[in-house]
Amino acid sequence: MITRLTDAYFDGALDDLTGILHACVHTGASIGFILPFSPRDARAYWTDQVRPGLQSGGLDLFAAYDEGRILGTVQMIPATMPNQPHRADVAKLLVHPQARRRGLGRALMIALEARAAELGKTMLVLDTRSSDPSRILYQDLGFRVAGEIPNYCRNPLENRLEPTSYMFKDRS
Template identity: 50%
Template sequence: MDTHAPIAVAELAPEELPGNVGALGELLHACVHDGASVGYVLPFAPQQAEAFWRDKVLPPVATGTRVLWVARVGGQSGGRIAGTVQLDLDTPPNQPHRAEVRKLLVHPAFRRRGISRLLMAALERRAAALGRSLLTLDTRTGDVAEPLYASIGYRVVGVIPGYCRDPFADHLDPTTIMYKAL
């Protein structure tokens, strides 16, 4: 892995998503197998990871209720997808000022290069441009993502015990709910 290769972050248009389902599936598959608590448990097949992007992400991206970014290492046009994040804009009529951060993922081979920060900065800029002044998210309590979010200005609202099943073991983990005012 070239640690000096350029990193490019860009929104992935709805028409680009089908052609990137394989690479995005590989990213999700690698993250879950590395212990990410992002809704899946082992065993977790590559086909399940691809189905997530095709069935759960493509429809809201196509309707404009979700925005998807990818970070590519090696340049935007031909680089490998190393990370992704989503901005969920599907809020009730009385909440047009907020949005939810979903599935910040960075491939284990590309961590510690600032990719998460680049993705979150792009997401926050776009949310602000869309008039969204409040972002929320949840993360497994004690995960490496929790201090990352805190370092970029997210504040803890609280912890919900027994929120999600651990990807490796048959026990429930707590989740931390966080927010950031833009």
């Protein structure tokens, strides 16, 4: 089941969200964090970065539930500049390593796209490490590569730089 999490349900979801983020970083997900990365660091991300966006309406947070637990999540962050009312960013598609290959990432992205349509967002933008397997999912969902930036981010597990790909989906 995919749902949009609101601030009212955030505290009840916090342990699952923390566990997903921590596990994903420790299995090499390039989502802005590097090792060492503790559960406390993961929890701080959700409470300090995501909760304020939920409270202000500055982002939508989607969760994939299975067997009563959240096993995946993704965020949609609508652009705020006056010349971009049609655009939103896709951020931090995470599926717990133990729950991958079950369609949760795809289901989360489909829910995000439905919400984007409700809000009149016709341009979706994201970036992903060029070698990340999620790039295949995004391409299957109709996202196209706009370009690649070399040495964009540090590998979360090793001290080396990697390229990132910027991708977009124009739904107009």
